[in-house]
Amino acid sequence: MGALLIGSCLAGMPMAARAQQAGAAQTSAAPVDSNAIIVTARRRSETLQTTPVAITAINAAMLDNKASANIGDLTGSAPGLLITQQNSGAQAANLSIRGLTYADIEKSQTPTVGVVVDGVTIGTNTGQLQDAFDIEQLEVLRGPQGTLFGANTIGGVINIRRTKPTMKNGAKLEGSYGQWNTWNTKAVVNIGNGSSLGAKFWYFHNQTDGFYNNVTTKQPSGWSKSDNFGAALRYRPENSTFDAILTLENTTQNFDPVVANIANSSELFCSFEPAQECNRNTTTDLYTTFSQSATSNYKAPAATLEMNYDVGGVKLTSITGWRHTKEYQTQDFDGSSTDLYYVDRRQRYTQVSQELRGAGKLFDGFDYVVGLFYFTSNYNLTQCSRVFGFSPTTPPCVFDTNAQSVYGKTESYAAFGDFNWAVADKWRISFGGRWSHDDKQLTNSFASTGLVGSGKRGFSKFTPKIGVDYRPNSDMMFYASWSRGYRSGGFSPRAATAATASTPFQPETVDSYEIGAKFDALNRMLQFNVAGFISDYKNMQQNTTIPGGPTGNQTITSNVGGATIKGVEMDATLRPMEGLKLTASASIMDSHFRNFVVGNIYNGAIVPFDYSNNRLIYAPKFSGSVNAEYTAKTGFGSVVTTLGLRHIDPYDSQISLGGLTPVMSGTTVTKVIVNGNDARVRTATQDLLDASMTLNFKLQGADAYVRVFGRNLADTRTTTAAFTVAGLWSFASALEPRTYGATLGVKF
Template sequence: MQFFPTMAMAQTAPQPIAGQEDPATKTVGDGNEIIVTARRRSETLQTTPVAITAVSAAMLENKASVSIADLSGAAPGLLITQQNSGAQAANLSIRGLTYADVEKSQTPTVGVVVDGVTIGTSTGQLQDAFDIEQIEVLRGPQGTLFGANTIGGVINIRRTKPTMSNSAKFEATYGRWNSWNTKAVVNVGNGGSLGAKFWYFHNETDGFYHNATTNASNGWSKGDNYGAALRFQPVGSGFDAILTLEKVSQKFDPVVANIANSSDVFCGFEPARECNRNTRGDLYTTFGQPAESHYNAPAATLEMNYNLGGTMLTSITGWRHARESQTQDFDGSSTDLYYVDRRQRYTQVSQEFRAAGKILSSLDYVVGVYYFTSNYDLTQCSRVFGFSPTTPPCTFDTNAQSVYGKTESYAGFGDFNWAFASKWRLSFGGRWSHDNKQLRNSFATTGLVGSGNVNFSKFTPKVGVDWRPNSDLMLYGSWSRGYRSGGFSPRAATAATAGTPFGPETVDSYEIGAKLDLLQRKLQINVAGFISDYKNMQQNTTIPGGPTGNQTITSNVGGATIRGIEMDATLRPLKSLRITATASIMGSHFRNFVVGNVYNGAIVPFDYSANNLIYAPDFSGSIDAEYKVPTRFGSVVTTLGLRHIAPYDEQISLGTLTAVKTGNTVTSVIVNGNDARVRTATQDLLDASMTLNFKLQKTDAYVRVFARNLADIRTTTAAFTVAGLWSFASALEPRTYGVTVGVKF
């Protein structure tokens, strides 16, 4: 089963105390109800008055997915692609709101939350698809409960908890590109107050690119994810604590494909066969120099819950540390033009305390406080027009750049549901956030460029109402405000610009929706319509200054309007057959998107309002079927799924230009659209699997054959043009297939 938007009986669904039950994908009532906890409450999906999709682990398991990137297109308005300029880095988009950069001085627009801990940068967001119990995708601003930097939505990932008894699962997979992985999860316990879970996941591949310069595979990777979760749950005490210790270690080849054309300066220095290539099949042939990334990220989480009867107290402490060392040939050609060595360290600590329960029988609440701090340092050496591929970048570059950044945030929040009349409920809440941002930008020999220290405060409210006239229907409407904190520009080249902050951006989202249960609970349909008003956008701007004569900084400019209609549905015509479908229709446009850029050697205003929002396809949808047949030896489960994603742009970029003149002087430039190279092809991603479940004496076993992207769609997943100098891209995984074997006991 790939995707489960399920419906609940509004009159019979249990209303547990917030946080009281384990966040499990168990069914209640008629067996079709899913428990979700993304609103910090245990509640059925169909009584949750927000646009939310619950995705089971089975979807990722059936595809033998390595990361959550295979969720792309499986929930309405959701896109997830890999950003290979950083380890475990993701480009995440929900409802057309995204952030496509790896710099840690700026924050994502979509929050990724793992076991209650928010990941503070895009690095680390592309989580391994391993030992996951359920994923909940919340669409629209989620600032009340999840804080700043969730203006697009939240991907809430819950991993399995220690079972407090003895069990184990072992699995091995081999597939195309000499890809293989092994997985192991072992639970120990005697059913009492103590239990532990241990896990290990190893994955590696030779990669699906071919380097024509070295005649070898490109895009290889090796990774390990391992750790332990210790659970203490004294019987009858109401107390439950889980301490999780883990580490992710990765080595990979951050390969890029060269998509430069004759308009790019670098093409004049590259062999002719390496320029003017297409962004489809040509992507899979590369020419660049060898590069390597190393990523080590230990983490610890302590979650404690104490049930006082009418109130649940929760504490979640998180610590994450990452060390990265990455070389990368950004021009992607056989000529040594732009090769970098980036070394970074990042540490974050977070603490959340909250209380949840009921005030009278008609009012439930979640209130709490939150603290977050992070710091990072970056050293980058660049070999620009070095024509010396054997010289290390940090030997070539005697004036390496250093950036140090620090964030400190704290917040208080409250979220309430009030059943103020029969069948009516008012949901309301808000969060007050305070952020302190610091940044220091310097170079090894020329010294300090500049530094800054700034504070931001914001209150983000949310209010909604829902009406449940009967057990088969809920209607709701809501308004919420999202907030993404401001900061400083790491690429600023003067003291003034390095010390001048950019401000926050906000989104006001208006949403109406319906959740229906039809045909005697055989058909469930969820629909939602929304309008998002995006203001004070944080966008890159070119202005005069610096050693090259111009510099790139982040500024607040213009806005955008995004409108959409979403649907997800589940049909169960037979006990053995489940069909699910999703759809998202979206329209968007920029308003007054005018920033500086270079035209004929001078910096003039460029109007980008005709550009498309990035990672915002006009239409995306999916249809999936799962058919389970009992057999004498066990069962056979067959799945077939199609995800359709219309073309979308991956960068705010320059298409054709129209110069506006006063006399002979160009006073502004109108950008007539995005560069065609940063636009994807239509993606019709067809996936299939067949799983044989059987017994080996007293042990459950299974064999699964799978295929992803059966239609062999080839296109970009990320594409960038850089100031008319060079252009590069990453490619979608071509058709792949393999086999998995596993045992559980």
């Protein structure tokens, strides 16, 4: 399969987007082709083929054709991109680009891949799994983006731009129904005076019964129901260069945070569970579950104000963001019919951000983006745990009289600049940097035993970038760059002593070296891009087991070791004839840890464990996609047929314990060599076949369409995420099986 996809990439591969008029900043150094794809992820408007970074642009049609509910269906569509859902939190995602990720939903632990919606960064993993609705264009930037996007983007950025109010009267209405009693309705309504005032209103509802079968409750499991609604108001005075958009929205979601039990006989919980619920496989068995009923309730109101003003060749931009989330979630983490570990988690989180920037030309051949950034957030968590309760009707907060409380606060500010300088004919230097400062605070306590500890610390970092590109002609560009990204330090929410709760872990950094080339060929029928990179990952933040606390050991976050990741990426688009578009992408990666040694428990004692032989998580050696789209003109309109295959090699989703080899000094174990991750946290190979057919026609003067679609038509069954917990139990989430349905829509 890998050879087939590589061969397809060499024949013609994605930039699956049409030209979009984006409003972010400034003209690029090269002329803009009227048919070119315009991207704004470098905070300036420039063509994809003249942007000297590894970037993939994806338009709304790709997600629409799959009837996607969220951006998770982008997995495998852009080189080196994985997006999987994390059921332990609402709209929580495990995002990985180029093998860099961090799978933890605690809000004190920051992402490694930034998700930016209309210029506002989402500060936690919760909320990153955005709805695939009303998106104008989505851009995937690969590699550290610290200069323009700041801390916590060491893997890259997913930049989402939603549609703007059109300033004209119009609407788009759509409904879909599919397998698992899944249905959704979408509505976008625009009103305006055609020039200076406009408003956009939208509503999106999605619900499903879920694709799991719970034999304990005798009901489908994995159900969810979500609503997203809001309004965007736009003001653009006539004969003025000022433009302002105020967006007010809310997301509500109720869902079943189901997990599949993958515990085996070596783990404690299996001693208390029925035999048929243990030692199950991690493919077809995942879809039968045994857990008690649980529910998650999530609300996330948000507001964004973006203002742009062009003053004499300098474009000034202000983006103000506010986001508040409220979560109440119960969850049966052991996934069995026995009441062993059931939790009640209640959280509130608020973030406020402000970015001010200016973009323009200092002189001919020299353009810039400079700015200031401020961010603050705070959250509180209360968790009640019913451990070995054997009393499923007792609420966790009645059973647990010593509930845990965590309070955290972050305050960050930064100054940045990014510059392009055409130093000679056909040569350009890109350079810039960002100075960031983060103040972190965390307090950990329990209801009965009181304060465990608290910590407060500031972290500062300068993240530079420099690159050079060469354009021998208008159809090709070669570039090379070095950039540094960093992920801020902080405090451990699971620390169990005053000393560890007040001791911070330090920032981690990634130095990325990249070379690439972008080509237009065959009279611009073929666009082909390739990039090679080496990422040097230092001072990794990883969970570590050390002595202390009421149970004798505790889990804290520490800086340990590093990793080296090397890779080659390709993407392209070929339009060999009218109406036919072929796209493909590919990523080949090789990665390994360096000096990854942390404490863990062996024979009742804490000794150093060397994990250097383990795989990095969410880092498949090969992933890629091939897609075909054909538009046929008909007497009533057109028929658009799409067919796509995404291939993802097996990947691990947790640093865990496979086979162990103790290193002895006499009768004393001095170190334990870990011989790889637990096999249960490895996915099977995924070959995801998607297809759709859309009939476009006129209906009483309006544009109407009917679409039939299918996802994962080969019915691949495997995990998307899996975790083992300290020799106690293990659980997993399953990949959506074969799904199909139909959509009816109208636009006027």
